[in-house]
Amino acid sequence: MTTSKNKLTLTTALLPLVFLLLLLAVNVAVFGDAAIEGPNQFALLLAGALVAIIALKHGSRWPHLQAEMLKVMQIAIAPILMLLLIGALSSTWMMSGIVPTLITYGLTLADPAWFYAATAVVCAIVSTAVGSSWTTAATIGIAMMATGEGLGMSLPVTAGAVISGAYFGDKLSPLSDTTNLASGVCGVDLFSHVRYLFITTLPSFLIALLLFLILGVTHRATGQITQSAEM
Incomplete structure (x- = not known):
């Protein structure tokens, strides 16, 4: 001490x-x-x-420091295990053909007018389900980027929509490693922590979603669905 x-x-x-x-x-x-x-x-x-x-x-004294280190490790073990499972999920989606399938259907069904907003919403749903922004960006995010390129959409705006949706779930999902780690280190109930995150995360996401809708409606796709055969 x-x-x-x-x-x-x-x-x-x-x-x-x-x-x-x-x-x-x-x-x-x-x-x-x-x-x-x-x-x-x-x-x-x-x-x-x-x-x-x-x-x-x-x-x-060293015994006190060691006890404190073990306490922190106990808090961090759950997010670490989540990261391991998330990495396995991302690899499974890539190897099983889920991402190429999403690209193919996306090129077939997507409408440029609502593509940006749909990308943000879909990524938000996936990230909330799996609790990871990285996994979302590495799976459905790749599919959306390829679909956007095939439709002639702006890739920077598409990437922004992917990130917006990915971090929405990363903040609010009870499965998120960072959300669990933050609440565990601070000694706060997980769902109380998530409720307070809604105050800032939800309004900002809705504002971004509105901007994506405006960009999608006013955007004129310069390309056609020419890459579907290559996917």
């Missing part, structure tokens, strides 16, 4: 965070996209070591 004699100051408490941000910035500058393959994990370990050194210097 920290004693009054070795009281932790705000500057010292923020030192590990600043150290971690600097290491992450260096990793991105040096390794680029490859930073997530190892360097960032090493940066996290160094920042954790700095936290332990500061805690020991200010009166904490």
